[in-house]
Amino acid sequence: MARTTGSDGTRTKTAIRAAATRLFARYGYEALSMRRLAEEIDLGAAALYRYFPTKQAILFDLLKTHMDQLLAAWDAKRPPDRIPARERLNAFAEFHIRHHWDRNDSLFLSYMELRSLTPDNFAQIEDLRRAYENEVVTIISDGIEEGSLRPQNARVTARAVIALMNGLPAWYREDGPISPPEIEKLYQQMVSGAAGPDIPKEIPCSTPA
């Protein structure tokens, strides 16, 4: 018994990636068996090995692709440095939330399954994560210099706002009561607030002359 007529390598690989993303996110890397994964796309377990040499390679491929796309997408959208830091931070928050809107599972994987990577693979992904983090660090550092953001450890702040946003996929459900745009705005404001209060230059006097 050979293949189903019309089977197609490219399509199959895509299907594996999609299923793996979903199922790794749902059950965890260790808890998901290759058989179960293959079953999901009506394939014998052995067929997976035509596309990925090991289970680990699937996970790595997923995380690597995710980070590469993330960095490329941000690169395309990154606002110029001359813009005020707070605006850049807002842009970043919007970007981060939007980019992951339909990449919920990938985002989830990208921090939940780091520990399932082999040391070598971990190091590679860590580098990319660090690069992404650095984008935020830079923005916040600039804001501190400008005096527009709270003058404190930029890296800790960067990590905190990323963690804040990454909390979203843990509870978000598509059929929930809040609309994506609302959530977007909410998170943007929280990020902004976490990085420091927006102190208005001009404040109406409470005690007029």
Added chain:
Amino acid sequence: MARTTGSDGTRTKTAIRAAATRLFARYGYEALSMRRLAEEIDLGAAALYRYFPTKQAILFDLLKTHMDQLLAAWDAKRPPDRIPARERLNAFAEFHIRHHWDRNDSLFLSYMELRSLTPDNFAQIEDLRRAYENEVVTIISDGIEEGSLRPQNARVTARAVIALMNGLPAWYREDGPISPPEIEKLYQQMVSGAAGPDIPKEIPCSTPA
């Protein structure tokens, strides 16, 4: 071979808990074997079953104990409702950070290994987590009513600030450059900021007449 003289059930159970907390956090529930766990405390794997009926039971025990202690501790420290919401939020942030200061691994487990629980166990832990979350929701709701916090979805905000704080153990290292008190203060400010800028009712005129 009989038992080692002086071996002590209570001590052993405590040792199992401690080792399990550390090792589950490091390797993940699925990735840690009972043999490896037993080895860590110089025990045969079979001996573990004298203290816990299954591996799952260990995880559940850890998470349940953690949540119970967390709720009890907060109960003991919770400020009265009459205090302004922002102050209560600050108190909560301080409590959360401090309480987990030496419970890093437990905190980590309590959100990373939720999915490793059986449905029944998951439901129980979820209830406790929800109860804890509700404490923050209440504070923020009160703050919104008071007008002192940003008038937005209280539950989303609560989740966000918790996620923000839970990001800490992912990067914190004891031998790092920032002292615990500094981190504490920093996170407190970020939480406060995320929940809404502290808009002073009374602002001294910057440009007095």
Added chain:
Amino acid sequence: MARTTGSDGTRTKTAIRAAATRLFARYGYEALSMRRLAEEIDLGAAALYRYFPTKQAILFDLLKTHMDQLLAAWDAKRPPDRIPARERLNAFAEFHIRHHWDRNDSLFLSYMELRSLTPDNFAQIEDLRRAYENEVVTIISDGIEEGSLRPQNARVTARAVIALMNGLPAWYREDGPISPPEIEKLYQQMVSGAAGPDIPKEIPCSTPA
């Protein structure tokens, strides 16, 4: 992708045989996979099945061809029965060593991989091996009758001298210090000696009258 222009079935089959001989000898029948074999000659694994119906068929083909050629070659060189047995044994030894000189791997296979044959195939090869062995048995029997070889079990002796010679490919390296002709002569003498001392007809008396 159509076939490579100029690809040629006969050539391919020859290439498979050559590669299989080498690789079976190096790794063993069980340890060599069809994929690995196909790779060696830049072929997809499936293509092998155009030339041989099963892996077992390749091994059998190799061993059968080897034995057929061996018997045919000896048939062409076999000295007439009227020649003294010791000379015939010498001729045989020379033939055996020379014939296998560039058939090292085949010789190796022909006794190392007998057990990898299916019972039917084994029986066929055994018959041929037996026929070859019989050639030596006959020579030695004749020698015993003649009184020129040690009067002992001819079959055991035959097997022993064959084993003695078959030990060669286990250690022989082309770049070794001893030349093929030297080795040839050495083995010839050892075979001859193993079959019985050459008792000279005429011996100078040690106690002359």
Added chain:
Amino acid sequence: MARTTGSDGTRTKTAIRAAATRLFARYGYEALSMRRLAEEIDLGAAALYRYFPTKQAILFDLLKTHMDQLLAAWDAKRPPDRIPARERLNAFAEFHIRHHWDRNDSLFLSYMELRSLTPDNFAQIEDLRRAYENEVVTIISDGIEEGSLRPQNARVTARAVIALMNGLPAWYREDGPISPPEIEKLYQQMVSGAAGPDIPKEIPCSTPA
């Protein structure tokens, strides 16, 4: 279901060794599965891993033990150097045949399954084999010096006589027609003859005056 009452680790390990020796010899290392091996001694396959960490480790243990015992046994029996080389060679042949008389399978394994060893393990066994071979090389070298053995490459000769003797287990059947003592004597003579004819100093005249 736990263990059968009275099961005993030492006995089990011994049983594994015995079964592995027999079955590796019969089917080959690669062709024998752990399941099949375990079955032979009424054990679940998993139980094997309490005694040997890998399949490879079983093979290595077998070959190492065999070689160690072989060398130790010869050490205990080795005739002193002052004895004439031909006598020492005879003693060696007798020893080799006798020692392996009830170690047929181990002997078979020790040259048939060398290639199934990992490089590291192979190197260790090779060293031992070389040490054993050297014993014969020494005897033959001495014989050449003495003038009692054929003046030729001692190492090649050593290998040849060992190969000659190792051919025995390939065909020997306990229920065959020739008795062990007969075989012993026969092989001794063949070895002796292969190493060079025993040219008697004194020969009675065949043609007396």
Added chain:
DNA sequence: GATGAATGAGACTTCATTCAT
């Protein structure tokens, strides 16, 4: 209180082989 022996299930992975193209 603790362990040594064992197991059945199931993990990842490789294999020889098939068949439409």
Added chain:
DNA sequence: TATGAATGAAGTCTCATTCAT
């Protein structure tokens, strides 16, 4: 002539767990 896709069986090995001692 050759291959790309696929499969079912089987491989080695690990796992949580049991139970007599």
